[in-house]
Amino acid sequence: MHHQSIYIASSESQSGTLIISIGFMEMLKGRYKNVAFFRPVVPDKREEETHIPFMLEHFDLKIPYDSCVGFTESEVIQAFADNREETLIEALIAKVDYLQQHYDFILIDGYPRNRFAATFDFDINLKIAKNLGTVFCPVLNAKDKDADEINNEIQLLSETILSEGCRELAIFVNRCESDIVEKVQQGHLHFGTHQQVYLLPEIREIDTPTLRQIVKVLEAKIILCEDEQLNHLVRSSKIAAMGVANYLSRIAEDHLIIVPADRNDIILASHLSYAAKNHPNIAGLILSGGITPSDTIIDLIKDFPQAPIPILSVKSDSYQTAIAVEQVKPKITAEDTHKIILIKALFDTHIDKEKLAQRFRESKNNIITPVMFQYRLFEKARAHKKTIVLPESEDERILRAASVLLQRDIVNIILLGEKEEIEHQCAQLRLDISKASIINPSKSDLLETFTEQFHALREAKGLTLPAARDAMVHANYFATMLLYNGMADGMVSGASHTTADTIRPALQIIKTKPGISIVSSVFFMLLETKVLIYGDCAVNLDPTAEELAHIAISSADTAAAFGIEPRVALLSYSTGDSGSGPEVEKVREATKMAQQLRPDLLIEGPIQYDAAIDMKVAKKKLPHSKVAGRATVFVFPDLNTGNNTYKAVQRSTGATAIGPILQGLKLPVNDLSRGCLVDDIVNTVAITAVQAQQLDQR
Known part of the structure; x- marks a missing residue:
């Protein structure tokens, strides 16, 4: 979600974020036709919000006031208190995404962190900026501080921004007394950083009431x-x-x-x-x-x-x-023409605009937070709605997930089961599934048609007509036939069935894609600032070199389908030519096969996990690799390694693991863990819908 946007925020009141916003807006209005102004958090009382009215009036911005507003201070505090943090962040992403569709650039003005100091032990602005995928410009208040204090604040703030996974554009130190400017500059140069730090002197007139x-x-x-x-x-x-x-x-x-x-x-x-x-x-x-x-x-x-x-x-x-x-x-209003002139002159004199613009152009956003990924996922699924069949309607989690999916208008749903029983259970659970289609396989007019079709497909394998009829009463077989006949676009099962029960009908009826010999799985690993693809961690016990090559290709295609640039690492206990042994040779052979089958992909192997993900290690072990240190797709040599690794990463980092997501089939079928949560089901259904959309593009 790379927005043309800048996020300005301060850690304390009276820092002068409006001054920086005025300078930026003047600069942006000279470069873009339509610029939006947005405040994620505003005071509870509208009359206390002065930044938005000023920007709208002075710069004649063509944007309604309400479109500039995220949430009030009390709404933000209540959302976090109610554990609705993700819902609030997702709503902010949606608001900014709307602005991005209608405006060329968005200037985002944060709320002073100290207003939340008694409530949150984190920087609310950094959390929001990270999830919006925008560059961050902190504003420090230098008033009544000496040079050492300011330099310490600069260093601490930069480290905090980096540790939070945000991208720093520049640091503005406002309200500097003339006698400390040179000392601050010398102290900053001593750190030897490549930051852009701008020192703005205290202008008494700006901080004087009219x-x-x-x-x-x-x-x-x-x-x-x-x-x-x-x-x-x-x-x-x-x-x-x-x-x-x-x-x-x-x-x-x-x-x-x-x-x-x-x-x-x-x-x-x-x-x-x-x-x-x-x-x-x-x-x-x-x-x-x-x-x-x-x-x-x-x-x-x-x-x-x-x-x-x-x-x-x-x-x-x-x-x-x-x-x-x-x-x-003192406040700055649109009528304060003298103050406004002083502010713009301050920005012109002390800010290197071209250098700042160049830094922005070079700033590439590789951050994807879990909330960003899920927001994109739901928006993508909603854009071209698909119909997903859920055969396990007897499971309460499935019904709850179906209700969420229907209320949020993400997909169309088909539930399999007895209509009266399903509706009665939903009434008891206070769930609204009125928009879902409900089919009882044993009473459906489709039963005989599906039985004959399945018999024809498997007759050469010795399947009898009575056995085909018995199979069709099974919900997973009936659901797979709905998919086979184009009556559904995808299927999700596994909450109460084994992986084999989900995959077997798909292999018998749908079969694998041309050129792919194996059905495999991946997990989307949603880390704090990135999304990685792990495969295969759920299906294939000990794949051959050829199967491993196909798993790598399928995993790369899955990554690309969800907006993740595929850089594939085939993992082993050895990197490059440094080791040998049967397992290393298998991975080496699989890498060569995958590279030959798909020369368009970036594929590296054998490679160790640390060399695949850590750039410092990569420079030592594979300095010329385009994948090492930057891998996004990790292919494990066997199920034992993959399953343990994904669980270790999930539990030790707090990452969200979405999956297993099946790949390699002609049509999308996905398997759930029997310990899945409602959110897991919702995510998997949305992913299945996006997989179905990919088929339309072929």
Whole structure:
């Protein structure tokens, strides 16, 4: 899921992610026609969400507000508390996927991690970014920190991003004081990394409230003020309680003066100071106490040649007003033209845009998380719905899985069994399977037709008509005949039947693909940041070299069908020409056969597991191999090795293992483990549907 997207996030408040977002959006709007802005998490109260309204208005983005929103802060916390983490992440993937279909680029603005500090012991932004498959740009707040603190944060953050499996595009260190910039740069160079780290100085004006913000927060009444004056910065506020002489000696540029409305002397002195050449220009006057100046004073002020000082009125007293002004937090709004100019200039001056763009172009996404894989799987299955037959309707897990599949509209379902019994059991379980087709093999009009067809297929093997009829009453045989006759596109069984019970009818009726001599299996191993294919771990006890070659080819084709670039490693206890012995020779021969049969595939063998998956080991053992260190498909020499390895990896890493998935048959039939969970069934059915889709493309 390689989106044209960038994820910006900070670990603490007041880091200035909006500043970085403005800089990026300005850059992106110059390169792409349609750019979307998205926030995976927003505050609970819409009025507290300021980033989205700003970006929509200032950059005139053609996107509805609701399309920019993922979930509220409380919704995210509740989802994790209810163990619905995957559902939430999947929903976010769907929202971003929708934007990707309608926009050229997506700028994603994360939520400060510290807002979740008391709830989560992980970085919510990294978790989301990893599952979205996007590059990550952390923003650090350098305010009140020395150079060593900042460099330690940079190093720790980079290590965290790497360990989480995310891709770092660049690190932005915002709000740097001028005296630490050089020290931070020297410290960063000392680490000898190839990171892009950008240091942005503290700009006081950006972190200063405007008169417009103060008017809004205090709900002040405007007595005299032009709209442009509302953009004046308010660097400090003072209460005027002394005489005019002492007052004038204590005011400074951009001060906001709080004064009782009946102090005409202060009001007039302020305007005289404003008009004088060598006296400070205050930002405005707030008249406290809810009293309005007399018309005589207002008329006099209006006669001044310059525009009058902004005059506001509030109902609170001077002390309460001063406290309220001090509590106003600086924000950036679309009306703050001066601040916006400063921000864009900051980005232009301190960011190497071309270098950043080049880094983005070179950043290739190889990350596939379990949630990403399952989301892709369901979307692919849903795109061209297939009909899957489930012969084991007596199993509660099958019914629960069928309900999920039908509700999510992933596939069409055929259940085999007595209709009244199935519906009664589903009613007791509160399951909705109303969209499923239900067939009772023993009472079906198809029974005789299927019996005669099966007899004709197997008569040369000595099958009698009565024996064929007995077989058709068996759910797996009847289901396989539905598949054979095109009444279903795939079949999934094994929850209550053995692997042999599932495969035997398929081999007798459907048979293997042309050029493939053996039915084999693979497991999709969903690790934290990648999906690997393991084969054969469930069916063939000790395949010959020829069978192993066909297993490798089938496994590669399965990988390709699910969007995984096949780089095939035929495993052994020896790598390359370093060892010998019957088992190594079998793998070596199988590798040569597979390479000859499918020269289009990248196939390496014999190779040890560590050399196949670890690039450092690969460079020592097979430095010129295109597979070593980068393998995605692992073919084990026998069932003992494969079965133990997949279970060891599954249990020791927490990986999700989907399978066994059968391959090599003309039509898709898949086997379940008798200990399978409902999720396993759902995944296997979706995979079966995608396998059926592949047949349409031939």
